[in-house]
Amino acid sequence: MSDRPSVLFVCVHNAGRSQMAAGWLRHLAGDRVEVRSAGSAPAENVNPAAVEAMREVGVDLTDQRPKLLGHDTVESSDVVVTMGCGDVCPVFPGKRYEDWKLEDPAGRGVDAVRPIRDEIRARVEDLLAGLFPTDRP
Template identity: 70%
Template sequence: MSDQVDAPPQVLFVCVHNAGRSQMAAAFLTHLAGERVRVRSAGSAPADQVNPAVVEAMAERGIDISAEIPKVLTADAVQASDVVITMGCGDACPIFPGKRYEDWVLDDPAGQGVEAVRPIRDAIETRVRALISDLASAPADTAIK
């Protein structure tokens, strides 16, 4: 069994449909931090597929999320995470003591074209880069190694 202190921090991104914001955030964190962070995403009411405009906007950044499938939010996913970032899911996310929670207020790309998704994508990338910096300087139990 691996030592928990040496394990990478686990981040969960949550939005309603897990078809836009949380998918972009998870993809950026995976792309930028690699194996230094374990990344999950989920939705409180998952859609059938990732928003095609989101897939296109991410492809413009060289990140392919076309094979991603929206996943349902579970208490187990929250409990396994060190950091839980919500994006418009309100009170649907269960709260557990000892977890770090953040709520990122971002426009919902649902039903939007790629032109409207681009600024949301860019805002998410900026926040993910800040999160990586923050995790790198965090206490040992949640720091990027």
């Protein structure tokens, strides 16, 4: 892994969980981490409830768009975090993979998305601590 690791968040539609995780990592890590997200069957837009839930905590997702997962994106990432994408995510030797079991925010209102958002933040904080263990007090 390089001095600036690359993390890819993957879910099916790249419209909720992966977008919130990417938003949290950009927010918490700044430019220390290259942050990517993609989906195996991207939606047209990011879930409005996810956008609103993240806006409430000062993370802006309004400029994000769902993107199609490509082999090259996985291959050039150091860490790949999957969130319910099943077997569609390609596996490359030497990559660190994590599979996060999270509720899908699709079709839910902002009240139901908030706990998912908060769980994702905790997982991103743990991921970040593992990427930069010397930053811990």
